[in-house]
Amino acid sequence: MDWGKIVGANVRRLRGERGFTQEQLAHDAGIDVTYLRGIEAGRRNPSISVLGRIATVLSVRPGDLLIT
Amino acid sequence: MDWGKIVGANVRRLRGERGFTQEQLAHDAGIDVTYLRGIEAGRRNPSISVLGRIATVLSVRPGDLLIT
Numbered sequence: 001m002d003w004g005k006i007v008g009a010n011v012r013r014l015r016g017e018r019g020f021t022q023e024q025l026a027h028d029a030g031i032d033v034t035y036l037r038g039i040e041a042g043r044r045n046p047s048i049s050v051l052g053r054i055a056t057v058l059s060v061r062p063g064d065l066l067i068t
Numbered sequence: 069m070d071w072g073k074i075v076g077a078n079v080r081r082l083r084g085e086r087g088f089t090q091e092q093l094a095h096d097a098g099i100d101v102t103y104l105r106g107i108e109a110g111r112r113n114p115s116i117s118v119l120g121r122i123a124t125v126l127s128v129r130p131g132d133l134l135i136t
Contacts (some may be wrong), residue, residue, distance in 0.1 A: 003116040003130060045115045048071040048134065062071060063131030066116065 003066065005042035007051065010065045012040045014058045029053040071134065073110035075119065078133045080108045082126045097121040 015025050022040070026033040030053060038044040039054075046054075048062065055062040083093050090108070094101040098121055106112040107122075114122075116130065123130040 001120055001124075003120040007116055045117045047113045047115050048075055048119060049113045051116060051134075052069055052071040056069075061131075061134065061136075063129075063134040066119075066129065066131040066134070068129075 001068075002042065004039075004045050006068055007046065007065050008040045008042035008044075010067060011036075011054060011058075014060060014065075015040075018058055020057070025054065025057055028057040069136075070110065072107075072113050074136055075114065075133050076108045076110035076112075078135060079104075079122060079126075082128060082133075083108075086126055088125070093122065093125055096125040 015022070020028075022036050023033050026036040029036070029050070031050060035044065039046055039050075051062045051065055055065055083090070090104050091101050094104040097104070097118070099118060103112065107114055107118075119130045119133055123133055
């Protein structure tokens with residue numbers, strides 16, 4: 001199972017539903033927008049603390065970003 | 069929220085319920101036992117791919133390791 005791709009698809013979907021740009025989400029989560037783009041593309045392997053920060057901004061639980 | 073501590077407590081609890089030693093879980097998940105001990109102690113910030121490998125060995129979903 002490629003959890004990077006699953007997280008990426010979930011982040012991209014939830015960000016769109018909440019009307020955030022990549023720049024807004026990256027800023028509010030305290031990560032670089034280049035890193036966020038890599039996460040959304042499924043090319044990165046983020047840590048649980050980064051997952052937690054993104055989840056907080058998107059008002060979901062971190063586990064929701066791992067749903068298949 | 070300290071996701072490292074939450075993951076650590078969940079891994080330790082689920083590993084105990086399934087009757088795995090730290091050595092068995094670390095071996096089957098392909099990580100060093102020292103690293104697993106650090107995860108269980110809440111001192112590490114594992115990646116989602118490590119989370120996925122531990123979850124697979126414990127027969128849970130990775131999101132279950134992030135439940136508060």
